[in-house]
Amino acid sequence: METTQVVSPLAHAGFDKAAEYFTQLQLDICAGLEAVDGGGTFKADAWDRPGGGGGVARVLEGGRVFEKAGVNWSYVYGELPAEMAAHMPGDGRQFRAAGVSLVLHPRSPMVPTTHANFRCLQKGNSVWFGGGADLTPYYFFRDDAEHFHRTLANTCDAHRPVGDYDRFKSWCDDYFFLPHRNETRGLGGIFFDYLGGKGEFEFDSMFAYIKAISAQFLPAYVPIVERRMAMPFTPEQKRWQLQRRGRYVEFNLIYDRGTIFGLKTNGRIESILMSLPPEVRWDYDVRAAAGSGEQQLLDHLKAIDWLGRVP
Numbered sequence: 001m002e003t004t005q006v007v008s009p010l011a012h013a014g015f016d017k018a019a020e021y022f023t024q025l026q027l028d029i030c031a032g033l034e035a036v037d038g039g040g041t042f043k044a045d046a047w048d049r050p051g052g053g054g055g056v057a058r059v060l061e062g063g064r065v066f067e068k069a070g071v072n073w074s075y076v077y078g079e080l081p082a083e084m085a086a087h088m089p090g091d092g093r094q095f096r097a098a099g100v101s102l103v104l105h106p107r108s109p110m111v112p113t114t115h116a117n118f119r120c121l122q123k124g125n126s127v128w129f130g131g132g133a134d135l136t137p138y139y140f141f142r143d144d145a146e147h148f149h150r151t152l153a154n155t156c157d158a159h160r161p162v163g164d165y166d167r168f169k170s171w172c173d174d175y176f177f178l179p180h181r182n183e184t185r186g187l188g189g190i191f192f193d194y195l196g197g198k199g200e201f202e203f204d205s206m207f208a209y210i211k212a213i214s215a216q217f218l219p220a221y222v223p224i225v226e227r228r229m230a231m232p233f234t235p236e237q238k239r240w241q242l243q244r245r246g247r248y249v250e251f252n253l254i255y256d257r258g259t260i261f262g263l264k265t266n267g268r269i270e271s272i273l274m275s276l277p278p279e280v281r282w283d284y285d286v287r288a289a290a291g292s293g294e295q296q297l298l299d300h301l302k303a304i305d306w307l308g309r310v311p
Helices: 013-037 142-158 165-175 203-215 217-230 234-253 257-264 267-276 291-299
Strands: 043-046 055-059 068-079 094-104 113-123 124-138 187-194
Touching: 013 055, 013 068, 013 094, 013 113, 013 142, 013 203, 013 217, 043 267, 055 257, 055 267, 068 187, 068 267, 094 267, 113 203, 124 142, 124 165, 124 203, 142 165, 142 187, 142 203, 142 217, 165 234, 234 291, 257 267
Parallel strands: none
Antiparallel strands: 043 055, 055 068, 068 094, 094 113, 113 124, 124 187
16 A cells, blocks of 8 residues: 655644544545446555645546546645634644545446545644535436435434534535535535534544544445446537536635645645546536426525425
């Protein structure tokens, strides 16, 4: 296994355990994705970060199912810019951050793109978790959305009060929203940040939740891939996929916290922009025909209670 040597001036045994867990999580997710792809393999690229830390980027390109799949592990440390440090829990500007972040871009427009990340951060003596997973389809299938949300909700419910699906689902709907388009990026999932940053939870209970929810990413996503990957599609549907990928790029470059954090902390550009698709279109004034499958997707790009949990 490729690794980089990292030495940080901060110390926290819990953070160290989380960082070690994330190294294995990356390998487990890559193995599961290779199995469903049935042709492509991940290439590993170990890198060092000037100023402290590094990581391993694993990328699958040109697979049978995935046009591009990136799964990045990183463990970085150093000093935060003063403006960024002022908005984070903890004292001082010294930080450590470790985690796994992934984005999967399928070949078929019938298979949804997905994103997930799970991370642990330390600033001074404060340690917290962030992360989540969300689904961005190109064509709408209600059973896919319900399966994805139900899998995540069941795990959150088993780890209450740390795991709070209803709160995290709402947070995801609000976060993955493109205000300049007035639409959500996809059909949502869960998103959380600064979990434990105010000292509201014990580390062990937070870590148990993170391990459980990250282990459910593949069960939430892979059955959807297996249902949709053999479905036929037309050149027009492929064009729609490339047009909708443009929305994904807009969000990642304008609003995504991970992108902003990486750029402001002198992160590795190749790893930060690993989330971008290999092909994308920005055609002028694209409109979906009334009653079409394309319009059906657009009609669902908003906050929706997929599991009937809101009275």
